[in-house]
Amino acid sequence: MFLLYLNIGLIISIAISVPIAVTVSKKISPVSRSLADVCRTVIIWIFGIAVTLTYGQDHSEYQIENTGVLVNILKAVGFLVLIMGTLMYHELIPICK
Secondary structure, eight states, X not given: OHHHHHHHHHHHXXXXXXXXXXXXXXXXXXXXXXXXXXXXXXXXXXXHHHHHHHGGGTOGGGOOSOOOHHHHHHHHHHHHHHHHHHHHHTTSSOOOO
């Protein structure tokens, strides 16, 4: 039942974030939209870890995220690479001159 609520929450999150992302892209910049999408993914990832470490200890259906240290370090490094790549692609961080 929990996964059903989680999926409904994901659908609502996407339904809300897409129109907001289009508005941000029009008013501010596509870079802001890209970074907001990455931040949303990081927030969902952290939420998954928090649920797994709290409720998931007692109930296996609440274990929605791998809590291995190495796996989460690799995910964090991946998010940092993604953010840095986005900033370099949009020339906010110069690669070399």
